[in-house]
Amino acid sequence: MAQRIGSALFQIGGMVFLIGFILVRFPGAFSWFGHLPGDIMTEHVIAPFASMLIVSLGLSGLSWVFSALLRLIR
Numbered sequence: 001m002a003q004r005i006g007s008a009l010f011q012i013g014g015m016v017f018l019i020g021f022i023l024v025r026f027p028g029a030f031s032w033f034g035h036l037p038g039d040i041m042t043e044h045v046i047a048p049f050a051s052m053l054i055v056s057l058g059l060s061g062l063s064w065v066f067s068a069l070l071r072l073i074r
Contacts, residue, residue, distance in 0.1 A: 011066040015059060 022029050034041065038050030 007067070007070055010070065011063055014066050015062050018062065 033051045033055075034046065034048040036048070036050040036054070038053075040047040040049065
């Protein structure tokens with residue numbers, strides 16, 4: 001149980017590190033967020049559906065990579 005929690009925390013930390021590194025090195029890297037086709041922006045509602053789908057796929061991919069790396073380490 002504790003090993004699974006440690007593994008999850010390691011994955012989350014790795015993802016936060018990579019996102020933070022990208023934001024520091026390339027400040028305009030996420031300027032596309034909220035401006036894709038499929039994102040709804042009105043005067044009162046901002047719903048970035050397409051952008052959140054892309055982010056979800058990216059985080060799922062990063063999680064898969066980190067879990068594969070952890071399996072190799074063990």
